[in-house]
Amino acid sequence: NAGVTxxxxxxxxxxxxxxxxxxxxxxxxxxxxxxxxxxxxxLRLIYYSASEGTTDKGEVPNGYNVSRLNKREFSLRLExxxxxxxxxxxxxxxxxxxxxTEAFFGQGTRLTVV
Amino acid sequence: EDQxxxxxxxxxxxxxxSSSLNCSYTVSxxxxxxxxxxxxxxxPEFLxxxxxxGEEKEKxxxxxxxxxxxxxxxxxxxxxxxxATYLCAVQARGNTPLVFGKGTRLSVxx
Numbered sequence: 146n147a148g149v150t151x152x153x154x155x156x157x158x159x160x161x162x163x164x165x166x167x168x169x170x171x172x173x174x175x176x177x178x179x180x181x182x183x184x185x186x187x188l189r190l191i192y193y194s195a196s197e198g199t200t201d202k203g204e205v206p207n208g209y210n211v212s213r214l215n216k217r218e219f220s221l222r223l224e225x226x227x228x229x230x231x232x233x234x235x236x237x238x239x240x241x242x243x244x245x246t247e248a249f250f251g252q253g254t255r256l257t258v259v
Numbered sequence: 260e261d262q263x264x265x266x267x268x269x270x271x272x273x274x275x276x277s278s279s280l281n282c283s284y285t286v287s288x289x290x291x292x293x294x295x296x297x298x299x300x301x302x303p304e305f306l307x308x309x310x311x312x313g314e315e316k317e318k319x320x321x322x323x324x325x326x327x328x329x330x331x332x333x334x335x336x337x338x339x340x341x342x343a344t345y346l347c348a349v350q351a352r353g354n355t356p357l358v359f360g361k362g363t364r365l366s367v368x369x
Contacts, residue, residue, distance in 0.1 A: 187361035235302055245291040250302030
């Protein structure tokens with residue numbers, strides 16, 4: 146049982162380059178999330194998808210776009226990377242629309258923008 | 260606005276020295292309070308969910324409690340393997356996403 150799988154695990158980008166972070170979950174969860182984690186800032190929500198076909202902005206959405214490809218997959222795109230987007234990115238999923246339940250996290254993508 | 264504040268930011272304990280981590284919250288109707296453990300280079304791992312004031316949950320050396328304004332994570336006789344960052348998060352009513360605190364970094368020295 147894989148849970149939440151993120152790819153890639155590590156990435157180095159040059160300023161202005163674009164990339165897509167991939168996330169897939171195999172728990173049949175309705176809701177999926179993208180967070181970023183920076184030293185001293187905790188986990189901050191970038192975007193989330195409460196259910197297939199919907200997406201909403203979180204606390205720090207600027208510079209990012211998302212796509213809920215299907216119930217399993219939720220991708221995060223950086224169109225023109227900036228050094229301020231250097232961070233560790235976590236994808237998570239849960240079924241909170243149905244009941245109060247914990248979120249499951251992936252192992253993270255460590256992104257460096259130079 | 261929903262907010263979560265964790266204290267202390269960092270805590271260093273000797274093996275066997277019990278202590279508590281604090282999570283204070285303000286939320287528009289609490290649906291659930293969550294504790295997670297995060298090891299370096301890993302994603303957060305779920306520990307507990309608390310739903311209402313007065314509730315307690317235990318797992319090995321960890322015990323989580325909840326009041327109307329805060330939650331405590333009590334660590335009894337900690338071991339070096341308990342070293343990690345502990346995160347607290349709340350979910351408000353209305354099916355909103357989790358709001359996380361900044362975490363407490365715990366180091367247990369043998």
